[in-house]
Amino acid sequence: MRLLPRSLINRITLLVGVVLLLLALFGAALFLRGMFKDVIGDTQENAQMVIEVVAVAVTDSVVVNDYDAIRRTLEKALVRAPFESAVFIAMDATRLEVLGHATPASDAPGWLIRRVENELAEVNRAITVGGRDYGVIRLNFAAARIAGNIWSLSLHALGLLLGAFALGLAAVRLALGQWLGYLKQLGQAGRQVIDGQIETIALDADAPSEVKQAMEAISRSTESLRTHFGSRIDALMDSLVQQKNAMDEAAIVSEFDPAARLTYVNDLFCRTVGVSREQLIGDLITRWGDVGPEGAAAPAVWHGEVSLRRRDGARLYFQRTVVPIFDTDKALQRQICIDFDVTGEVKARNELRKLSLAVENSGSAIMMTDANAIIGYVNPQFSAMTGYSLAEVKGQSALLLRAESTPLDTYEQIWLALFSGHTWRGEFADRRKDGAEFRCQKVISTISHGNGAPEQYVWVMEDVTDRIRSEETIHRLAFVDTLTGLPNRRAFRARADELLKMARRNDEGFAILYFDLDRFKSVNDRFGHGVGDQLLSEASRRIQGCLREVDVVSRFGGDEFAALITSTADPVEVSQVARRIIDALEAVFAFGDNEAFISTSIGIALYPRDAAEISELLRCADLALYRAKDQGRGTAVFFSQAIEHENRERMELEHALRNVLGSEQLFLEYQPKLSLRDGRVIGAEALLRWQHPTRGRIGPDRFIPIAEESRMIVPIGRWVVRSVCQQIREWRAAGMGGMQVAINLSGLQFKSETLLQDIVEALAENGLEASCLELELTESLTIENPEQTIELMKRFRAMGISIAIDDFGQGHSALAYLKRFPLNTLKIDRAFVRDLTTNPDDEAIVHMLVALAKTLNLSLVAEGVETVAQLQYLRDLDVDAIQGYWFSRPLLAADFGAFCRAHATRGVHLPWAPVEPPATAQIG
Numbered sequence: 001m002r003l004l005p006r007s008l009i010n011r012i013t014l015l016v017g018v019v020l021l022l023l024a025l026f027g028a029a030l031f032l033r034g035m036f037k038d039v040i041g042d043t044q045e046n047a048q049m050v051i052e053v054v055a056v057a058v059t060d061s062v063v064v065n066d067y068d069a070i071r072r073t074l075e076k077a078l079v080r081a082p083f084e085s086a087v088f089i090a091m092d093a094t095r096l097e098v099l100g101h102a103t104p105a106s107d108a109p110g111w112l113i114r115r116v117e118n119e120l121a122e123v124n125r126a127i128t129v130g131g132r133d134y135g136v137i138r139l140n141f142a143a144a145r146i147a148g149n150i151w152s153l154s155l156h157a158l159g160l161l162l163g164a165f166a167l168g169l170a171a172v173r174l175a176l177g178q179w180l181g182y183l184k185q186l187g188q189a190g191r192q193v194i195d196g197q198i199e200t201i202a203l204d205a206d207a208p209s210e211v212k213q214a215m216e217a218i219s220r221s222t223e224s225l226r227t228h229f230g231s232r233i234d235a236l237m238d239s240l241v242q243q244k245n246a247m248d249e250a251a252i253v254s255e256f257d258p259a260a261r262l263t264y265v266n267d268l269f270c271r272t273v274g275v276s277r278e279q280l281i282g283d284l285i286t287r288w289g290d291v292g293p294e295g296a297a298a299p300a301v302w303h304g305e306v307s308l309r310r311r312d313g314a315r316l317y318f319q320r321t322v323v324p325i326f327d328t329d330k331a332l333q334r335q336i337c338i339d340f341d342v343t344g345e346v347k348a349r350n351e352l353r354k355l356s357l358a359v360e361n362s363g364s365a366i367m368m369t370d371a372n373a374i375i376g377y378v379n380p381q382f383s384a385m386t387g388y389s390l391a392e393v394k395g396q397s398a399l400l401l402r403a404e405s406t407p408l409d410t411y412e413q414i415w416l417a418l419f420s421g422h423t424w425r426g427e428f429a430d431r432r433k434d435g436a437e438f439r440c441q442k443v444i445s446t447i448s449h450g451n452g453a454p455e456q457y458v459w460v461m462e463d464v465t466d467r468i469r470s471e472e473t474i475h476r477l478a479f480v481d482t483l484t485g486l487p488n489r490r491a492f493r494a495r496a497d498e499l500l501k502m503a504r505r506n507d508e509g510f511a512i513l514y515f516d517l518d519r520f521k522s523v524n525d526r527f528g529h530g531v532g533d534q535l536l537s538e539a540s541r542r543i544q545g546c547l548r549e550v551d552v553v554s555r556f557g558g559d560e561f562a563a564l565i566t567s568t569a570d571p572v573e574v575s576q577v578a579r580r581i582i583d584a585l586e587a588v589f590a591f592g593d594n595e596a597f598i599s600t601s602i603g604i605a606l607y608p609r610d611a612a613e614i615s616e617l618l619r620c621a622d623l624a625l626y627r628a629k630d631q632g633r634g635t636a637v638f639f640s641q642a643i644e645h646e647n648r649e650r651m652e653l654e655h656a657l658r659n660v661l662g663s664e665q666l667f668l669e670y671q672p673k674l675s676l677r678d679g680r681v682i683g684a685e686a687l688l689r690w691q692h693p694t695r696g697r698i699g700p701d702r703f704i705p706i707a708e709e710s711r712m713i714v715p716i717g718r719w720v721v722r723s724v725c726q727q728i729r730e731w732r733a734a735g736m737g738g739m740q741v742a743i744n745l746s747g748l749q750f751k752s753e754t755l756l757q758d759i760v761e762a763l764a765e766n767g768l769e770a771s772c773l774e775l776e777l778t779e780s781l782t783i784e785n786p787e788q789t790i791e792l793m794k795r796f797r798a799m800g801i802s803i804a805i806d807d808f809g810q811g812h813s814a815l816a817y818l819k820r821f822p823l824n825t826l827k828i829d830r831a832f833v834r835d836l837t838t839n840p841d842d843e844a845i846v847h848m849l850v851a852l853a854k855t856l857n858l859s860l861v862a863e864g865v866e867t868v869a870q871l872q873y874l875r876d877l878d879v880d881a882i883q884g885y886w887f888s889r890p891l892l893a894a895d896f897g898a899f900c901r902a903h904a905t906r907g908v909h910l911p912w913a914p915v916e917p918p919a920t921a922q923i924g
C-alpha cells in the first residue's frame with residue numbers, strides 16, 4: 001500500500017505539516033501543562049485567601065453559634081469562588097454545609113476532571129477563638145467547573161494553534177507549489193521534447209537555481225539523446241527498411257482485413273502468382289490459400305502450409321504465417337500474411353516420401369546404421385533376406401550379420417573407406433538368422449553432417465550367392481579346363497602376364513614350354529573319346545608331377561599344352577624339365593585292359609632371351625615345337641634364330657605360293673610304277689615340283705605342308721588333277737595307252753567339296769575314263785574323319801577310280817577302319833623299305849603290311865626301292881609293284897614317255913628274269 005502522496009509538493013507539504021503539527025502539539029502540551037499548574041496553584045491560593053477571610057468573618061458568629069451568619073458568610077464565600085460547597089463543622093460535629101451555585105455540566109473530559117480532583121484537595125481552617133476551638137471551616141473545590149475552565153482554555157489555545165498551523169501549512173504549500181511548479185514545467189518540457197514539439201527548454205528567469213540546473217541538464221541530455229537516438233533511430237529505420245526489403249525478396253507478404261479482402265500485397269506476391277497488384281487488392285485472400293481454421297477472423301497467430309497455383313498452372317508450396325493485428329480496443333484490425341516458398345522442400349519431401357516408398361518396397365535389402373554401425377532401419381527385403389525383423393535388429397550392431405568366414409579386417413577396411421569419404425562396394429559372406437551363410441553384395445554410402453562427419457550409413461545389400469556360384473562356374477569354365485582342371489589358355493595368358501611383370505621387376509627369367517601329344521588322335525579313334533579324355537587327364541597329372549608348385553601348366557585345347565617354368569631361364573634346367581615331361585608322357589597309359597602310348601615334342605622359348613612379350617614368347621615356343629616335330633618325336637627344341645629364319649623363309653614361301661598358280665614354276669614329274677611280275681611299267685605317280693625363280697627347286701615335302709596350311713593346296717591340287725588328265729590325254733595321243741596315273745591328295749583337298757566335281761570335270765574335259773586315275777591318300781588323311789572318308793572313297797570307287805593308301809604304317813589307322821576302306825592298293829612307305837633288309841623292325845612291319853594287304857585283298861606297291869636286295873626281298877614277299885630309284889627317279893612328262901617307250905616291249909629287266917634280246921618299244 002502506498003502511503004505517500006504521488007505529488008512531490010504534497011509530500012513536502014505533508015512533511016512540513018507533520019513537523020509543524022508535532023511542534024505545535026509539543027508547544028501546546030507544554031503550554032497546557034503550565035496553564036494547568038498555574039490554574040491549580042492560583043485556585044489553591046485563592047482558596048486559602050478565601051478560607052482565611054471566611055474564618056475571620058465567622059469568628060464572631062461561631063462564638064455565638066450564629067449559624068445564620070455563618071451560613072451567610074459561607075454563602076458569600078461561595079459566590080464566584082471555585083467551590084462546590086463550604087462546610088462548617090462544629091466541634092460537636094454540627095455540620096453546616098452551604099452548597100454553591102449549581103455547576104453547569106462540564107465539557108471537560110473525565111480524565112481532566114479526575115486530574116483536577118487529584119490536584120485540588122479540600123481546604124480546611126480551624127476556627128480558634130481565644131484559644132478555644134469552635135470548629136472547622138472546609139471548602140470543597142468544584143473540580144468539574146475548574147476542569148471545564150481548563151478544558152475551555154485548552155480548546156481555545158488549541159484552536160488558535162491549529163489556526164496558526166493551518167495558516168503556516170497553507171503558506172508552505174503555496175510556496176512549494178510555486179517553487180516546484182518549475183519541476184512540472186520541466187516535466188511538460190520533457191514530454192514536449194519526447195513528442196518532438198520543442199527543440200530546447202525555455203527557462204523562467206526567477207526559477208530556482210536547482211531547477212535551472214536540472215532544466216539545463218535535461219536540455220543537454222535531450223540534445224545528446226536527440227543526437228544519439230536520432231542516429232540510432234535512423235539506423236533502426238534503415239535496418240527496418242532493409243529488413244522489409246529483404247522480407248519482400250524472401251517472402252510473399254500480404255495483408256487482409258477481417259473480411260478476408262487483401263489490402264496489401266508485395267511485389268513477390270504479384271510476381272509469384274502472375275497477377276497484378278491492382279487485381280489482387282480487394283481480392284479474397286482465401287483464393288490464395290488457407291489462412292487457418294478460423295479464416296480471416298483468427299484471433300491468434302496461425303502457421304500452416306498452403307499451395308498456390310501460378311497462372312501458368314505450376315503448383316507452388318508455401319509455409320504461411322498469419323499474424324493478427326489488433327487496435328487499441330483489442331478488436332481485430334487486419335492480418336499480416338507471410339509466405340515462404342517451400343516448393344523445393346515440399347518436392348524434396350515428396351521425393352523423399354517416394355524414396356521411402358521405394359526403399360520400403362525395394363527389391364534390394366536396405367539397412368541404415370548410425371556412425372557407429374548401430375542399425376536404425378531395415379526394409380522388408382532385408383528381413384526376407386536375413387530372417388531378421390526390424391524389431392530384432394534395431395539398436396544392434398551391423399556386425400550381427402558377420403559370418404564366421406568373414407574376417408574382421410573386412411569391416412575395418414570398410415570403415416577406413418567410409419571415413420575417408422568413399423562409398424564402399426564389395427562382397428563378402430554374411431550370416432542369416434538361422435545361421436546359414438550367404439554371399440552378400442554391398443554398396444555402403446555415407447550420409448554426412450554439414451561438417452562432413454559421417455552421420456549415417458546406407459547399406460544396399462543383395463544376396464548374390466546364386467550369382468557368385470554361377471560366376472564361379474563361369475569363371476571356372478572361362479579359366480579352367482573342365483576336363484583336366486588345368487588353367488585354360490586364357491588363364492595361362494593372365495598368369496603369364498603376371499609372371500612377366502614380376503620377372504621384369506625382379507630382373508628374372510622364365511621359360512614357356514609348348515607341346516602337344518603325338519598320336520593322341522589315334523588313341524581317341526581307337527578307344528573312343530572317353531578313353532581320350534582319361535588320357536588327357538592322366539597326361540595332365542603327369543605333366544603337373546614334373547613341375548614345381550610355382551610353375552604353371554595349362555591345357556590350351558585338344559592335346560595342346562603349355563607350361564610356365566618360373567624363376568629360371570637356364571637352358572639346362574629347362575631342358576631337364578622338358579625331358580621329365582617327355583619321359584612321363586612316353587610311359588604307357590593303361591585303361592582297363594587297354595594300353596596306349598603317346599609321345600610329345602616340346603618347343604621352348606626363354607624370357608628374356610627370345611622375346612619380351614608373352615604372345616611373342618608363345619610364337620617362339622610354337623615355332624620351336626614345329627621344329628621339334630620335324631626332328632622326330634620325343635624331342636625338346638629351344639627356339640633359336642635359325643628357327644626364326646626358317647619360319648621367315650616358310651612365310652616367304654607361303655607368300656610366293658599364293659602367286660605360283662598360273663606361272664611356269666609349278667610342274668609335274670612322273671615316277672613310273674613297275675610290275676614285279678614282268679618288269680613292265682604299269683603306271684606312274686604324279687609328283688608335284690616347284691621351280692622357285694631364286695631359290696631353285698623346292699621339294700613337295702617342304703612346300704606342300706605350307707600349301708596345306710595356307711589352304712593353297714586346294715587350287716594347286718585342282719591344277720594337278722587337270723594337268724595329269726591333260727597329260728594322260730597327250731600320252732594317249734602319243735600312243736601311250738592303258739596308263740594309270742596316281743595323284744597324291746592332301747587331307748584338305750580330300751575334304752574340299754569340289755574335289756569330286758573337279759575330277760569329274762577334268763576327266764570329262766580330256767575324254768578320259770575314271771580308271772586311268774588312282775588317288776593316293778595318306779594314312780593320316782583317313783584317320784581324321786573315317787566315316788566321311790569312306791563315303792567319299794566309295795563314290796570314287798563307284799566311278800572306277802582306284803584308291804591307294806600311302807605311307808601306310810606311319811600312322812595308327814584302326815585296322816577296323818582299314819578293313820572298311822574301299823581300297824585297291826596299299827603302298828609300303830619308303831621309310832620301311834629303306835632298311836628292310838637290315839632292320840628287323842622294318843622287316844617285321846613290312847611282313848605285317850604284306851599280310852594285311854593279302855588279307856584285305858589289296859595290291860601292294862612298295863616305294864623307295866633303291867637296291868636289288870630290297871627288290872628281291874619285296875619280290876619274295878610277293879609285292880605286286882615297286883617305285884624307286886633302282887629303276888627310275890621321277891621324270892618330266894617327256895622323259896617319262898621316252899622311258900615307257902624304251903621299256904614297252906619287255907619291260908624293265910628284273911634281276912631274276914632271263915636276259916632277252918632287246919625289242920622295239922610298244923606301248924598302248
Ligand SMILES: Nc1nc2c(ncn2[C@@H]2O[C@@H]3COP(=O)(O)O[C@H]4[C@@H](O)[C@H](n5cnc6c(=O)[nH]c(N)nc65)O[C@@H]4COP(=O)(O)O[C@H]3[C@H]2O)c(=O)[nH]1
Nearest residue numbers: 687688699700701720744745746864865866883884885886
Ligand atoms: N629316297 C628315295 N625317294 C624316292 C624313291 N623313289 C621315289 N622317291 C620319292 O618318294 C616320294 C614318293 O611320293 P610320296 O610318298 O607320295 O610322297 C610325296 C607326296 O606325299 C607329296 N607329293 C608329291 N606331289 C604331290 C602332289 O601333287 N600332291 C600332294 N598332295 N602331295 C604330293 O610329296 C611327297 C614327296 O614327294 P617327293 O619329294 O617327290 O618324293 C617322292 C619321290 O621322289 C627312292 O628310291 N628313294
